[in-house]
Amino acid sequence: MTSASSIVNHEEDIKPMENGANYMARTSKRWVERGTKLSPKHSNSGDAVHEPVFDVEDFISPGQLYSTESGSLFHAGRILIALVGLPATSKTLLSVAITRYTRWLGVRTESFHLSKYIKKSSNIPCFLSDEFSTAEGAEFKDEIIGQVTRDMMSFFENGKGQIAIYDALNIRKKDRANIKNFFEKKNIKVLFVESIVTNPELITKNIEIAIDSEDYKNWGKHEAIKDYTKRITKNESQYERMSPMESVSYIKYLNFGERIIMNNTNYGYLVNKIVFFLMNLSNKQGSVYLSRCGRSNSDKYIDDELLNEEGIKFSKKLTNIVTDRIKQKRLERKCNTLEFNENSKDSNTKLDTLNCDNVDNTEPLNLDSLVVWTAERKRTYDTAKFFKYEGFDVQKRSQLKQLHPGVVADMGEQEIKEKYPKEFEEFQRDPYHYRFSRAESYHDLAVRMEPLLLELEHMHNDILIIAHESTLRVLYGYSMACTSLEVPTLDFTRHQLVEISFKPFNNVVTRIPIDI
Amino acid sequence: MVLHKITNEKDIKLCVIMVGLPARGKSFISQKIVRYLSWLSINCKCFNVGNYRRVLGVDNPKYGFFDFDNVNSYEIRENALKLAFEDMLSWFDSDLENNQVAIIDATNSTRARRNWLINNCQKNNVHPMFLESWCDDKETIMANVKDIATTSPDYDGMDLNTAEEDFMKRIENYQNVYSTLNTTDDKDITFVKLINTSHEIIINKIQTYLQSRIVFYVMNIRIKPKCIWLSRHGESIYNVEQKIGGDSSLSERGLKYSVKLKQLIQENVKDNQELSVWTSTLKRTQETAQHLPYKKLEWKALDELDAGVCDGMTYEEIEEVYPEDFKARDEDKYEYRYRGGESYRDVVIRLEPVIMELERQENVLIITHQAVLRCIYAYFMNVPKEESPWVSIPLHTLIKLEPRAYGTKVTRIKANIPAVSTYKEKGTSHVGESSSAKGSHNLLVNAPEIN
Known part of the structure; x- marks a missing residue:
């Protein structure tokens, strides 16, 4: 067990108190720690979920409530999460998603993908349990597994790591027993997460994703599908499903959360929190679209106004752009699936007989498949009105309320600097955690928005979120694994629609211009 | 699909x-x-x-x-x-x-x-x-x-x-x-x-x-019956000086309480029962726990409500320096957030991991602070949020909670060591409980939890 004591005294915090020699007042044991030594990377770069965890003393994640000297949170100790499952069961997606979420909470998590290690040392895309029947192969396999294990141990021991996620097949009891014995000896708890997919549509989708990867870069689609399917079948014969008889702790995850079975996982808050997250995770088809609202006459925090003419024009344009984009993406998906089905039939259908133009581009979007969330303020809800006219589901979500600016509402930087010079200085030191008088900090906002982040994970189809810049920053920050230094600097102009596509390995942002 | x-x-x-x-x-x-x-x-x-x-x-x-x-x-x-x-x-x-x-x-x-x-x-x-x-x-x-x-x-x-x-x-x-x-x-x-x-x-x-x-x-949730013991830290130097917040040490009387606490716990907890002691990261709770021969855990989440700029001030000083804030806090104490500090709602949010862990544990003694205990107490006793910031949790009193199917049983055990009262009634900066306030809060304690 580790202690959850407060972290280091910052030198800048040790200064004479204003109320005289009140040496016993709280100086450093604040809820919010200030002044990190990191400087933000340039913002708006790609998904940072695979960047190493920062090894800086006072590094704080956006959704983190406190920090400890040991680096561990929730009194949970160190945990190895080992995935179990056949190819095409979303193991990589799961490991990345859990990494993203737990890092947001402040846990030092890193995922270790065995396939990446193999790729580094050999050119064949291979999956361990079937490719190594020779002595040479077995040696290669042991070496690779040894490498991953060493890296994971080093992450725990030298990198203050709390959760390592081991992304490999681990389909045989023997493999699992080895993992368990090795890590438990080092006082690291081991939890298996077994992903089982029986839904044919999900399998198809996962195969599609797999053959789209680097592994099959120069392969024909048909061959790739054939090869990959063969790999699944080969592994299937060696697969020993987990059961209570195995006396290990495990979570079974069936068809992407349709059913979850936890066995002997009495590991505390953190593991339960991960299951909580898994209950909400869904296999996303669609994307998340982020947009600001249109203009209103005074555009002030204080007024709750409807849009002006320019704003209405903007919202019309936005409606067209979003619906067109979604139509286009669905069309691509449909084509891919058609093509895929043709290929996996193992027939000799020529690809060129398949014509994507056969799919009707003019058919209207299915109304159920897009949801629009807005804040409760009139101008954001008003921005969605053309979606409402077209029959889409438009919902006001109170959690999308913008960051409460407190006393500095509707002030420019210059004005704040003049009226609140001391506060401004502090704000600049830590814009993520600083609260102006009566204001919320970004940290407050992120904590208050956590339910919404999980709901966002829950969504299966396309969603458009129209909200204030501050709220969009938090949503984006979570989706792209930004640090708390970056979140307040993220840029959302009214001239761009931000599209976040969820991919198993990393999320991808596309900025689509809105010309008005 | x-x-x-x-x-x-x-x-x-x-x-x-x-x-x-x-x-x-x-x-x-x-x-x-x-x-x-x-x-x-x-x-x-x-x-x-x-x-x-x-x-x-x-x-x-x-x-x-x-x-x-x-x-x-x-x-x-x-x-x-x-x-x-x-x-x-x-x-x-x-x-x-x-x-x-x-x-x-x-x-x-x-x-x-x-x-x-x-x-x-x-x-x-x-x-x-x-x-x-x-x-x-x-x-x-x-x-x-x-x-x-x-x-x-x-x-x-x-x-x-x-x-x-x-x-x-x-x-x-x-x-x-x-x-x-x-x-x-x-x-x-x-x-x-x-x-x-x-x-x-x-x-x-x-x-x-x-x-x-x-x-x-x-x-x-664990269904097994268990006891949860709650105590504030012993009287601190700040308590005596009527200052809020801070990270001060115990007063002499507070140190006496830390000795008495060991005795009270040992009288009430059977020898074979396991108990873990949770404290905040602040000195006064750790000093209170110092004599207890059990496993101890420090929780950052159990630290006292952060009074921001008012940390280290007396209520009189706050009323003088921030009269508007002082009034605003009395009007909606649950939602009011100190400048640069926290509100009761903030404390509830950060306490959630503690509550979850508490549900999972067996017998726990929590030594923490007035506002934090009010929130924990409100959880176990179903106190409405408007009332929870006004619940009386006096110093040098051990509270025993026994969650049962039909409600939580409460026993208050006094240590009989005098201490200042830190209870502030609505509308005054004066500290100390009047008899009427005491009466109404006692009622609340004994009221059946459901219906």
């Missing part, structure tokens, strides 16, 4: 339907969910079918009443369910409040009855979610049987042995017809099944965030 429906959670009415034999901790779990959701400001109410049966005039039924072949009594039991269900619907329809989660607390042990509930929920636009507690651990069952035989109104005035015997026969009657939820017959419905509390948990077809939140909470 839609694995998870897209729903507008705002309009969702959720009905949690308990399933399980008697003495499996269903009422206990139901009451806990009510308490947890209310603490998070989500309106939730439990409809106990047994209570409706008592309304229908069956106060002390013998086990024969629960024989499923007994046509007359079966009809009464059906009617009790219908009454409970109707009450639930009108509660959902209330315009005054945003009522979101209802719990039907009954055995609901047959598939026929569960199907009736599913159909009627769907007809009324209510989402059903089943929550089964399945248990074959004799020890847990017997502890529950004893608890129910002692506390249930059904056995009022009956001697304990007869009551236990009758209750065991009642369970047998249910056992004859009980069909447990499984992943074949019930694969299409939303359900959670707890097998021996949390040894195995099956979570099936969770549809919404709210459902997942409830499941998350239930995963953390």
Whole structure:
């Protein structure tokens, strides 16, 4: 067990108190720690979920409530999460998603993908349990597994790591027993997460994703599908499903959360929190679209106004752009699936007989498949009105309320600097955690928005979120694994629609211009 | 393919339907969910079918009443369910409040009855979610049987042995017809099944965030009876100086309390019982815990409400320097956030991991601070959030909480070491409890927790 004591005294915090020699007042044991030594990377770069965890003393994640000297949170100790499952069961997606979420909470998590290690040392895309029947192969396999294990141990021991996620097949009891014995000896708890997919549509989708990867870069689609399917079948014969008889702790995850079975996982808050997250995770088809609202006459925090003419024009344009984009993406998906089905039939259908133009581009979007969330303020809800006219589901979500600016509402930087010079200085030191008088900090906002982040994970189809810049920053920050230094600097102009596509390995942002 | 429906959670009415034999901790779990959701400001109410049966005039039924072949009594039991269900619907329809989660607390042990509930929920636009507690651990069952035989109104005035015997026969009657939820017959419905509390948990077809939140909470509950001990730190130097916040050491009297506390705990906790002691990261709680010979944990989340710029000031000083803030805080103490500091609501949010861990642990002594204890106390005692910041938690008093199926039992043990009062009444900067304030808060302590 580790202690959850407060972290280091910052030198800048040790200064004479204003109320005289009140040496016993709280100086450093604040809820919010200030002044990190990191400087933000340039913002708006790609998904940072695979960047190493920062090894800086006072590094704080956006959704983190406190920090400890040991680096561990929730009194949970160190945990190895080992995935179990056949190819095409979303193991990589799961490991990345859990990494993203737990890092947001402040846990030092890193995922270790065995396939990446193999790729580094050999050119064949291979999956361990079937490719190594020779002595040479077995040696290669042991070496690779040894490498991953060493890296994971080093992450725990030298990198203050709390959760390592081991992304490999681990389909045989023997493999699992080895993992368990090795890590438990080092006082690291081991939890298996077994992903089982029986839904044919999900399998198809996962195969599609797999053959789209680097592994099959120069392969024909048909061959790739054939090869990959063969790999699944080969592994299937060696697969020993987990059961209570195995006396290990495990979570079974069936068809992407349709059913979850936890066995002997009495590991505390953190593991339960991960299951909580898994209950909400869904296999996303669609994307998340982020947009600001249109203009209103005074555009002030204080007024709750409807849009002006320019704003209405903007919202019309936005409606067209979003619906067109979604139509286009669905069309691509449909084509891919058609093509895929043709290929996996193992027939000799020529690809060129398949014509994507056969799919009707003019058919209207299915109304159920897009949801629009807005804040409760009139101008954001008003921005969605053309979606409402077209029959889409438009919902006001109170959690999308913008960051409460407190006393500095509707002030420019210059004005704040003049009226609140001391506060401004502090704000600049830590814009993520600083609260102006009566204001919320970004940290407050992120904590208050956590339910919404999980709901966002829950969504299966396309969603458009129209909200204030501050709220969009938090949503984006979570989706792209930004640090708390970056979140307040993220840029959302009214001239761009931000599209976040969820991919198993990393999320991808596309900025689509809105010309008005 | 839609694995998870897209729903507008705002309009969702959720009905949690308990399933399980008697003495499996269903009422206990139901009451806990009510308490947890209310603490998070989500309106939730439990409809106990047994209570409706008592309304229908069956106060002390013998086990024969629960024989499923007994046509007359079966009809009464059906009617009790219908009454409970109707009450639930009108509660959902209330315009005054945003009522979101209802719990039907009954055995609901047959598939026929569960199907009736599913159909009627769907007809009324209510989402059903089943929550089964399945248990074959004799020890847990017997502890529950004893608890129910002692506390249930059904056995009022009956001697304990007869009551236990009758209750065991009642369970047998249910056992004859009980069909447990499984992943074949019930694969299409939303359900959670707890097998021996949390040894195995099956979570099936969770549809919404709210459902997942409830499941998350239930995963953390332990049914085993336990005690939670609460104490503020001993009197600190700041307390004596009437300053708030800070990180000061104990006063002389406070140090005396730390010695006495060890004695009080040892008098009340049996030798063979395990106990862990949780403190905040602030000096005064650690000094208070210094003599206790148990495993100790420091929680950052147990640190006192951060008074921001007012940290280290007296209430008089605050009233003078920040008169508006002082007034605003008294008007809405739960929501008021100190400049650069925290509100009670902020504290509740950061306490959630503590509450979850507390649910999972057995016997715990928590040594922390006034505002934090108020929030923890409010959770266990179901104190409404407007009142919770005003609950009286005096210094040098050990509070013992025993969560039970029908409410939490409270015992206050005074250490008889004098200390200043840090209680500030509404509308004054003067510290100290008047007799009237004390009276009303004592009442609150003794009030039954539910209804």
